[in-house]
Amino acid sequence: MDFKIIDAHAHLWLSQDTEVNGQKIKALEGGQSIFMGEIRQMIPPFMVDGRNTAEIFLANMNYAQVSAAVITQEYIDGLQNAYLSEVGEKYPDRFMCCGMFDVRRPNYIKHAKKLIGHGFKALKVPAHRFFLPEGRLYLTSDPMMEIFRLMEKNDILLSIDLADGAEQVGEMKEVIAACPDLRIAIGHFGMVTREGWQEQIKLARNKNVMIESGGITWLFNDEFYPFTGAIKAIQEAAGLVGMDKLMWGSDYPRTITAITYRMSYDFVLKSKSLADEEKAMFLGENAERFYRFKSLIDLPYIKNMSE
Template identity: 55%
Template sequence: MIIDAHAHLWNKQQGLVNGKPVVGLYGGRSDFGGELRQMLPPYLYDGRNTAEAFLANMDYAGVGGSVITQEYIDGNQDEYLLTVKSGYPERFRICSLYEEQENYRVKGFDGIKICAGRLSHDLYSCSPIFQKAEKENLFISIDLAEGNAQTKILEELVQSFPKLKIAIGHFGMVTVKGWEEQIKLARYPNVYIESGGITWLFHKEFYPYESAVRAILTAGEICGMDKLMWGSDYPRTMTAITYLMSLDFVTKSKLLTEEDKTMFLETNAMKFYGFHEIKIAEKVKNMVED
């Protein structure tokens, strides 16, 4: 059962980038701090990025469950994600969003998202969040600053909260020098790495992203394939590729063994996020298949 460890949903996009508003428009476009950007694939034409649209993509690709993380550029989606989990409790795990100088929520959520690379204060100041998450049996989803800028501090927090599950996102910002230092943190039993955004980071190479696959193998050598999880970064990466392509570059790779693929796509995330077997829609032959 394939698990997507990094995706986004929103009912209405009202976020911030560098202190400027990000507002969803039509045709999949957004006002991105004063610049027009194609934020969504154009078929999500009304600016809404709903669970129902995502589930259709998941079913078509054979993906059983997904972890919904959050980002400042989308605005806080806590309320919408609670309705998503209520409607589809077996299919989704959800994160609340930690925002500086704002209360963060734990009730009803599975994890807490920290956009560490965008904090105005030191990561040390997030220690109470880590403590609260450990006490409430939640996981931490964290996107670190590029390279090794925050790895030392996070390592100290990992050591302070050994029972707290921590997932490092964006595959350690794999195309930036020093990314391996983030991967090394997954040598700790409670730390895993998820690959949300990896197709974005290797976009210039494009499909089938052989360099991304080689990076996955390198990370496996550093911390073990049993600590790595696939993530699509849906829906932003779907402005360049389809959801199925974000999965196919792994499933069709000849560089990864079948055991590697099973751990990366299925068993590691099921264990980390607590998913159970889900009966998904039977695959239907599409119009270009014989």
């Protein structure tokens, strides 16, 4: 490869112990977690203590030749701001970490401002979780718009996951129109495999909006490797907005309970349906430009004992 690979959507945490809509999420042993009323294999079983640390991820990244990663967040993992602040300071050339405020708590505007003041260069908004028991929170509400304008003013990137289909697309269009200089990364490849996913992709026709594919192997899990449907979806999205608007993301570590970390991008690299320049753009070059990564590490290929 004559390009560096960047993962635009991954997760880290020291402890998983939280609630979403009154349902418990808590790490157990052997990579399992209590997840909303059932036990699920949240992470690979060799993560025996439930800790999903930067060092374990770096070992996977080095093995898979992934130079850098964007660490996003989600309410199902609990807020990891303190840990991710440490990770960003310790490994500045390998990780860009997103802070996350919690709209379920009072005075979340103050929290968002505090994260920006603390030095986070990106904030995560899990908007698909905004359908709260007490009512739906709109992205265009006054508090959210105040946060978005503040992010735009301070050049803070917005990483956002939207609800299935076009449910929140209209709101996003209003946010983009009001904050045209706000850099936005839309996750989960627009919830590809769900009806209307293309409407989320089309948001990237705006100059500062990009699409990342975190979770695409989860969404196409039923067909499994080499994820032919995912390749077709990437091609369809490129036809809508251009390959220069698309970025690879793994959704590590949950996705590697089914496949290896390398497999989460290898299906793209080995595809005969994409040109080499398209693979380079999708797997690294677009993210390097958009997230402004500098001094990317060059990782050699290490042969397996089985080779």
